[in-house]
Amino acid sequence: MTFSLEVFPPKTDDRYDSVAQAVSALSFLAPDYMSVTYGAGGGTSRNTVRIATDIQKLHHTTALAHLTCLSSTKKDIQNILGELRENGIHNVLALRGDQPGPDSGAPVPHDYRHAVELVRDIRAFGDFCVGAACHPEGHPDRIDPEDEIIRLREKVTAGVDFLVTQFFFDNHKFYDFVSRLRGAGIDTPIIVGVMPVTSVKSLERMIAISGTSVTPRMQTLLSRWGDDPESLMKAGILHASEQILDLVSNGFGGIHIYTMNKPAIASGIRSNIGFLLE
Numbered sequence: 001m002t003f004s005l006e007v008f009p010p011k012t013d014d015r016y017d018s019v020a021q022a023v024s025a026l027s028f029l030a031p032d033y034m035s036v037t038y039g040a041g042g043g044t045s046r047n048t049v050r051i052a053t054d055i056q057k058l059h060h061t062t063a064l065a066h067l068t069c070l071s072s073t074k075k076d077i078q079n080i081l082g083e084l085r086e087n088g089i090h091n092v093l094a095l096r097g098d099q100p101g102p103d104s105g106a107p108v109p110h111d112y113r114h115a116v117e118l119v120r121d122i123r124a125f126g127d128f129c130v131g132a133a134c135h136p137e138g139h140p141d142r143i144d145p146e147d148e149i150i151r152l153r154e155k156v157t158a159g160v161d162f163l164v165t166q167f168f169f170d171n172h173k174f175y176d177f178v179s180r181l182r183g184a185g186i187d188t189p190i191i192v193g194v195m196p197v198t199s200v201k202s203l204e205r206m207i208a209i210s211g212t213s214v215t216p217r218m219q220t221l222l223s224r225w226g227d228d229p230e231s232l233m234k235a236g237i238l239h240a241s242e243q244i245l246d247l248v249s250n251g252f253g254g255i256h257i258y259t260m261n262k263p264a265i266a267s268g269i270r271s272n273i274g275f276l277l278e
């Protein structure tokens with residue numbers, strides 16, 4: 001079994017230290033690797049490489065750097081890949097990214113339309129271990145599940161070594177998705193992204209962009225403890241731990257926690273499921 005953690009970089013440089021502290025605390029949980037998300041433009045993109053480098057050099061933990069392409073030019077991507085290589089980071093999660101809102105002012109250069117094009121460019125650039133996203137409940141852009149599988153197969157064929165899932169709460173939907181993947185001849189290893197819910201507001205935001213459905217069980221937790229952050233955190237840790245136990249029991253041993261940069265949450269899950277790692 002592997003146990004890994006996701007962190008996100010600060011949006012502004014003045015918040016770097018608080019994220020660095022969270023990364024340091026998370027590294028004490030001895031994850032197999034830590035991933036760092038990427039936000040197009042500004043401090044977020046610059047800090048992805050910086051934090052990934054800290055994870056490897058200061059905390060002696062393997063780093064996986066996310067990289068999105070929709071808001072980047074081909075030149076930007078070549079530059080970031082060069083920086084990653086110079087800093088000894090060999091694992092990249094190749095993503096499309098989301099369309100910037102009309103009011104964001106962010107440029108959309110049109111060099112890339114889908115993650116598959118980024119996968120090809122990373123492969124052409126050099127020797128990286130390349131991961132990509134998959135969406136067990138379907139991506140919000142596309143409603144035909146069969147079409148999703150065809151697109152995913154194209155992405156995998158372009159040179160993907162492993163897949164990481166979008167978060168979900170209904171494991172049965174994931175098992176069904178995996179059956180369809182395997183049925184379509186996609187046998188790439190799948191790492192499961194697990195989201196511990198600890199805030200109604202952040203969950204609502206993430207559901208809006210991911211298309212993840214809220215199960216009746218999760219809805220009950222939110223209704224019962226949505227106004228009580230301490231209890232919701234405990235319930236969120238337990239829910240995630242139970243979800244992991246079920247995944248591991250069903251043969252899925254690559255577990256990736258979306259930590260939201262909160263070491264206490266990852267630590268709670270780690271202590272609940274620690275025996276599974278032994």
Ligand SMILES: Cc1cc2nc3c(=O)[nH]c(=O)nc-3n(C[C@H](O)[C@H](O)[C@H](O)COP(=O)(O)OP(=O)(O)OC[C@H]3O[C@@H](n4cnc5c(N)ncnc54)[C@H](O)[C@@H]3O)c2cc1C
Pocket residue numbers: 036037038039040066067068094095096097098113114115116133134135139140141142147148151152155164165166167193
């Ligand atoms: C594990 C994980 C990590 C993430 N990390 C980040 C992050 O760090 N930063 C960030 O900004 N976002 C991140 N995201 C969000 C991600 O960028 C969005 O979900 C995005 O909308 C889709 O990314 P993708 O790489 O799956 O896109 P794609 O693989 O391009 O797929 C997007 C949609 O386009 C369709 N499609 C794919 N190829 C084609 C084609 N050739 N023609 C027509 N349709 C096609 C697919 O079926 C799908 O519906 C992450 C998501 C996941 C699951």
